[in-house]
Amino acid sequence: MDEYNALPQDGEEHEEQEEPRRPGAELYEWLQLFLGCVVAAVVLFNCVARLTRVDGASMDNTLQHGEIMLIWSLGYTPQQGDIVVLNKTPVVLSGWLEPRAIVKRVIATGGQTVDIDYAAGTVFVDGQPLDEPYLPEEMYLPFSPTMQGTHWVVPEGSIFVMGDNRNNSTDSRDLQLGPIDTDYILGKAVLALWPMERFGAV
Template sequence: MPEREEELSSGDALKQDLFLWLQTMSIALVVLILLFTFVGRVVGVDGSSMEPTLQNGDLLLLQSIAYTPKQGDIVVLTKPFGQVDGAIVKRVIAVGGQQVDIDYDAGTVSVDGVVLDEPYIKEAMVEPPASSFETITSVLVPEGSVFVMGDNRNRSDDSRDTRLGVVDEQYILGRAVAVLLPVGRFGLLERPVYS
């Protein structure tokens, strides 16, 4: 009889361990769902407009809650325009109250009269053909809006295109804080410091 009691108690112990494991996994799943719903999100990069900083297919972790856009941040937008559908990943060049000037001849972008040092861009910027779209070369960004550009300037639909222009902050899903996948590109995304 003592052997039978021992069998039952080990069977009960196994059931108890399984129940505890399921309970822990359920709580962890609920916490993850709440975190990704209210605090952060995961978004995939679609296209080459942010190369070399981000690659097509990269999976990004976004900071969504309590976020105020800052110059240099990489953000994900939801504002539809032209042929673009879905989330758009761009870099904030200027925020509300800042003056943006683009000099295609020199290949430079200035904010408040200071040329930005942009080591992250893929190649020198050239002016798009006039038939492509009407471009913005100078703008004072309204409060509550941002001016965004891709790091791959010659392959980016961004705020230079009048169809998008400056973007109201309500369209920002969040700031990209890290590349999650692929594993070989895993890491934090740093905001550049402009002088």
């Protein structure tokens, strides 16, 4: 009696049998993918970039109340003219119920001087007038007694910020707030995301 030959004959292909997948293997792979995406999102939105919402009218018309924007954090160094989001400061200003994050424009950085000529409606940094086409109207001397200053020296490691809507902005001009330590900077506003008609670079 001939023995059974398990080897493939000439011209025949040998097909390997795939091992059956263990029950739940596909679900486990999907869970791994999901958790990986969650971790990546957490790292992205805490260390690289994040979303934030504009609260108030101090940046009109550049940014508007309720607008959602993307801010960049990784490796960011503040520069004059940047729009930045500042974390909750230890100061509770008039009209605030608690410390809160604010969105402002960087006017000067550490070591620079800021002077304001309200009669001319002009801001000077290191003696040079700023060209500010983004201002919605002429700047007037604030009524608040804590915002009557006209000369500041920005300490190293700090920034001097102002809102574009100068006549409706609580910012570094206020004696209670003043120049802000760079440790409070969350990042630079780079992209307006919502509403769609406002979509675009900041």
